[in-house]
Amino acid sequence: MENLLKSFDVIVVGAGTGGSTTARFAAEKGLKVCLIDSKEKKDIGNKICGDAVGSDIFDYLQIKHPRDDELSCKIKGAKLYSPDLKKCIDLTDPKQAGYIVNRIEFGQRLLNDALDAGVEQFMDKTMALDLIYTQNTVSGVKIKLKNGEKAEIHSKILIDASGFYSPLRKKLKSNLVEKEVLKEDTILCYREIVKFSPQDLRINNPDYISIILNREKAPGGYIWYFPKNESSLNIGLGTFMNLKGKVKDLYHQYVFNEFIKTSKYEIISSGGGVVSVRRPLWSCTDNGIMFVGDAACQVNPLHGGGIDPSMRGGFFAANTVVDAIEKGDYSVNSLWNYNYDVMTSFGAEFASLDLLRMTLQILPNEDLNFALQQDLLSGEEILEISSTGEFELPVISLVTKALKGIYNPNLLLDLNYLRIRMNEISKIYKNFPINVENFEEWKRRVIEVYDKIKKMLINAKKVN
Numbered sequence: 001m002e003n004l005l006k007s008f009d010v011i012v013v014g015a016g017t018g019g020s021t022t023a024r025f026a027a028e029k030g031l032k033v034c035l036i037d038s039k040e041k042k043d044i045g046n047k048i049c050g051d052a053v054g055s056d057i058f059d060y061l062q063i064k065h066p067r068d069d070e071l072s073c074k075i076k077g078a079k080l081y082s083p084d085l086k087k088c089i090d091l092t093d094p095k096q097a098g099y100i101v102n103r104i105e106f107g108q109r110l111l112n113d114a115l116d117a118g119v120e121q122f123m124d125k126t127m128a129l130d131l132i133y134t135q136n137t138v139s140g141v142k143i144k145l146k147n148g149e150k151a152e153i154h155s156k157i158l159i160d161a162s163g164f165y166s167p168l169r170k171k172l173k174s175n176l177v178e179k180e181v182l183k184e185d186t187i188l189c190y191r192e193i194v195k196f197s198p199q200d201l202r203i204n205n206p207d208y209i210s211i212i213l214n215r216e217k218a219p220g221g222y223i224w225y226f227p228k229n230e231s232s233l234n235i236g237l238g239t240f241m242n243l244k245g246k247v248k249d250l251y252h253q254y255v256f257n258e259f260i261k262t263s264k265y266e267i268i269s270s271g272g273g274v275v276s277v278r279r280p281l282w283s284c285t286d287n288g289i290m291f292v293g294d295a296a297c298q299v300n301p302l303h304g305g306g307i308d309p310s311m312r313g314g315f316f317a318a319n320t321v322v323d324a325i326e327k328g329d330y331s332v333n334s335l336w337n338y339n340y341d342v343m344t345s346f347g348a349e350f351a352s353l354d355l356l357r358m359t360l361q362i363l364p365n366e367d368l369n370f371a372l373q374q375d376l377l378s379g380e381e382i383l384e385i386s387s388t389g390e391f392e393l394p395v396i397s398l399v400t401k402a403l404k405g406i407y408n409p410n411l412l413l414d415l416n417y418l419r420i421r422m423n424e425i426s427k428i429y430k431n432f433p434i435n436v437e438n439f440e441e442w443k444r445r446v447i448e449v450y451d452k453i454k455k456m457l458i459n460a461k462k463v464n
Helices: 017-028 056-061 103-116 241-259 307-327 332-362 365-373 379-388 395-407 409-430 436-463
Strands: 007-013 033-036 052-054 071-075 077-081 088-091 098-101 121-123 127-134 137-144 150-160 186-196 208-212 222-229 232-239 265-276 289-291
Touching (some): 017 103, 017 150, 017 307, 052 056, 052 307, 056 307, 098 222, 186 241, 241 265, 289 307, 307 332, 332 409, 332 436
Parallel strands (some): 007 033, 071 222
Antiparallel strands (some): 077 088, 137 150, 186 265, 208 222, 222 232
16 A cells, blocks of 8 residues: 555544544544554444444534434333333433434444544554554554555554454453453344334334343343334344354244244344443553453443443543643553543443343343342332442332342342442442552452352352
């Protein structure tokens, strides 16, 4: 490539929602930005995804809301269903109420916004191969160009937004950032977008995305049912990773056959992938590098939504990059504020929901049915605990729940213990250390909470 530039303030690897957002806001601040992606430009945005994003992020970033070809439909929130479908709890807040987007059109808009903001060099069909180090600090990336040639490009700060299977995270020399994600913290998903005639099939709850918990039909994960518009659905399921060879069969038996009650349909797209369902990485940064979006496990553990946190993470990363470059300091100490912004906001929410996810994964269907039908765990509680870290049940509510749970006292005790631990971990995250020196002590406190939940789950398995 004759006009290949070799040196930048910022290199962003991955032009998805997180990478494009990072590149846009960094370029708007006058930084010299390079954006690369392994896909061809016209395919950027094409991803196996639930396609839901709340309205809150667009107001927060002060950017245009989805409209026209980007917008499939508007949604009021999310519903979490019991296995028998007789009870659901509403999970409705600004992060869920919003839109179902057309992924390609939306992704192309975010990419073009970044290019219009002044990204100096954009390279599609370009593979990131390895990190370049200078004195223990990431200083660039080795790449393979679309013509097959290999090259090196250098940066003051590198942003990895290349997705869950980031090749760069595994190459990182770091004691702070996890290189591998445990299988039990991921689910394997398969989904299809199905089109039909509104006269042949009626969409259930067209204003909501629906998540169905069912340990037998979707072991370790969930079934999802998302409206795209009046004549199409995004439906699928996620399961434990060890069910790799059975996911499509489970989908057809328990999802497609359950919801597509017509012979007149068209499969618009289909595919699968791996989604992290856990807290963000322990640290999303180290010397000269930051991780954004799926590469940093910035995904809601309860329903797998990643568009909002990836864009939010990208914005936080861009702000930190600007400050670091102004200071001329690209060390982890200078970049630590990115961690602080992530962990004290959606990081606290996702850590709390991670504990809930771990508990829901092991509960048998009869316990899930009972808990939701008796309101032993409400949507209000889940949202309040995960978003604020504060939720104290008044005495009358405690008594009411105790009476409702009298036929399953062990479950009631477990759920109350879960509430306490969700509160605890949310508060720990909201008190994330402002400097790296106190990180190990913070991490130790988080691990203690996880260990308490794991012990509870081991005891619950023995009972069941």
